[in-house]
Amino acid sequence: MQTSYSSAFVNILKRDLTIALRHRDDIINPLLFFIIVVSLFPLGIGPVSNTLMKIAPGVIWVAALLATLLSLERLFKNDHSDGSLEQLLLSPCPTFILVLAKIFAHWLITGLPLIIIAPLLGVLLNLHQDSYTALMLTLLLGTPVLSLLGAIGVALTVGLKKGGVLLSLLVLPLYIPVLIFATSAIDAASMNLPYNGQLAIIAAIFFGSLTLAPFAVGSALKVSTN
Amino acid sequence: MWKWLHPYANPEVSYHFTGKLIPWFSAISVILLVFGLGLALAFSPADYQQGESVRIFYLHVPAAMLSMGIYLGMAIAALTALVWQMKLAEASIAALAPIGATFTAIALLTGAAWGKPMWGTWWIWDARLTSELILLFLYLGVIALQNAFEDKSLAGKAASVLAIVGVVNLPIIHYSVEWWNTLHQGATVSKFEKPSMSTDMFIPFIVCFFGFSFLVARIFGERFRAEIIARNSMRPWVKTLVLEQEKTNGV
Numbered sequence: 001m002q003t004s005y006s007s008a009f010v011n012i013l014k015r016d017l018t019i020a021l022r023h024r025d026d027i028i029n030p031l032l033f034f035i036i037v038v039s040l041f042p043l044g045i046g047p048v049s050n051t052l053m054k055i056a057p058g059v060i061w062v063a064a065l066l067a068t069l070l071s072l073e074r075l076f077k078n079d080h081s082d083g084s085l086e087q088l089l090l091s092p093c094p095t096f097i098l099v100l101a102k103i104f105a106h107w108l109i110t111g112l113p114l115i116i117i118a119p120l121l122g123v124l125l126n127l128h129q130d131s132y133t134a135l136m137l138t139l140l141l142g143t144p145v146l147s148l149l150g151a152i153g154v155a156l157t158v159g160l161k162k163g164g165v166l167l168s169l170l171v172l173p174l175y176i177p178v179l180i181f182a183t184s185a186i187d188a189a190s191m192n193l194p195y196n197g198q199l200a201i202i203a204a205i206f207f208g209s210l211t212l213a214p215f216a217v218g219s220a221l222k223v224s225t226n
Numbered sequence: 227m228w229k230w231l232h233p234y235a236n237p238e239v240s241y242h243f244t245g246k247l248i249p250w251f252s253a254i255s256v257i258l259l260v261f262g263l264g265l266a267l268a269f270s271p272a273d274y275q276q277g278e279s280v281r282i283f284y285l286h287v288p289a290a291m292l293s294m295g296i297y298l299g300m301a302i303a304a305l306t307a308l309v310w311q312m313k314l315a316e317a318s319i320a321a322l323a324p325i326g327a328t329f330t331a332i333a334l335l336t337g338a339a340w341g342k343p344m345w346g347t348w349w350i351w352d353a354r355l356t357s358e359l360i361l362l363f364l365y366l367g368v369i370a371l372q373n374a375f376e377d378k379s380l381a382g383k384a385a386s387v388l389a390i391v392g393v394v395n396l397p398i399i400h401y402s403v404e405w406w407n408t409l410h411q412g413a414t415v416s417k418f419e420k421p422s423m424s425t426d427m428f429i430p431f432i433v434c435f436f437g438f439s440f441l442v443a444r445i446f447g448e449r450f451r452a453e454i455i456a457r458n459s460m461r462p463w464v465k466t467l468v469l470e471q472e473k474t475n476g477v
Contacts, residue, residue, distance in 0.1 A: 156388060173360050177398050177399055180402045220387045
């Protein structure tokens with residue numbers, strides 16, 4: 001039976017979202033982690049509002065990286081252990097489409113809630129009032145990159161018993177460019193400087209990883225499922 | 227060319243061929259390093275600004291250049307392993323990654339030792355230092371991923387994917403890190419124009435560079451052979467090899 005690419009994409013997306021909505025903990029826990037990590041910084045550094053304002057973009061972004069990292073394993077782990085991942089790879093539809101659908105579902109479940117809750121944490125950290133738009137825009141363009149690049153790491157480690165720590169070692173260095181450009185955009189916004197250059201670069205990284213990462217994920221999955 | 231190359235895809239042929247090359251690489255690297263380091267440490271002029279401490283340059287820059295060159299070599303091997311399914315290319319990734327990591331660490335440590343008298347600090351979050359540090363992380367990731375798999379051939383394939391992803395990311399990481407304005411001096415050697423240093427410093431440098439390159443080739447040969455043996459331990463030719471060795475050792 002031949003199904004069209006778009007219907008395959010939509011079917012996988014629906015399936016992953018349904019599974020995620022039935023395990024609400026998986027959505028909520030990374031979010032709680034995000035909030036707790038961010039609120040640890042004022043406790044560790046001290047409540048001086050000028051310092052907090054300075055570190056706010058970096059703290060929010062680093063916490064977002066870590067929260068994404070925490071939620072990444074869910075992307076392929078269960079599918080791998082119950083065998084549905086192999087069935088997906090055997091299907092006639094190109095792996096690129098299937099992987100893209102799974103990554104998109106992952107972003108909807110983890111990236112989007114992060115973006116929604118980020119301004120609240122900005123208030124907690126006394127983020128500069130001109131920076132909120134920049135924060136939202138960088139998160140909107142940057143979190144999909146985190147899901148895309150992270151998927152490569154999960155695909156490589158999904159067959160391993162102790163993949164968790166290894167995953168962070170593989171993925172975090174790849175996140176560095178997004179982190180740099182995102183925080184520098186937010187900083188620029190707080191000084192009322194134009195930050196569309198940084199945004200353009202994050203967008204370029206986004207489109208680059210959107211087109212290339214699914215290929216890497218596909219071949220990594222083929223290695224992992226052997 | 228394929229006709230000429232294909233015998234070397236055989237592990238046994240490759241094993242013996244590398245074995246023959248190793249003594250040559252050792253000899254060349256010893257000669258070049260003795261000559262080059264001798265020139266560099268004793269006879270090359272001290273820098274008018276940096277004084278005698280400039281001599282660490284002859285270790286630091288070759289190590290830094292090789293650390294990047296080895297990563298590139300590893301990525302080419304990775305592409306070969308994935309596209310043409312060459313088992314030996316997988317073995318060479320496993321052989322190269324720890325060498326590259328070591329040279330990256332040497333570049334970082336000598337850089338710190340050079341930075342202390344020159345900039346007055348061991349470490350600074352400057353663009354080149356940071357990207358070298360990230361390069362070290364990428365190497366460690368490849369090594370860790372390789373060790374995590376029990377099956378050597380799966381490990382090789384996974385490491386290949388990661389090495390290729392890394393090599394695509396490396397320029398992006400490098401230029402993103404370059405955004406912080408930089409303390410490190412600009413490139414002196416790897417520009418395509420005439421190198422911006424005097425000839426009596428350039429000659430010892432280039433001799434040292436090739437000396438270290440042959441050293442890398444020599445260590446790589448040794449590790450490559452060990453990887454081939456580990457991956458083919460069930461093959462009859464390895465068994466006869468071991469038996470012969472035991473005979474000569476009188477076990």
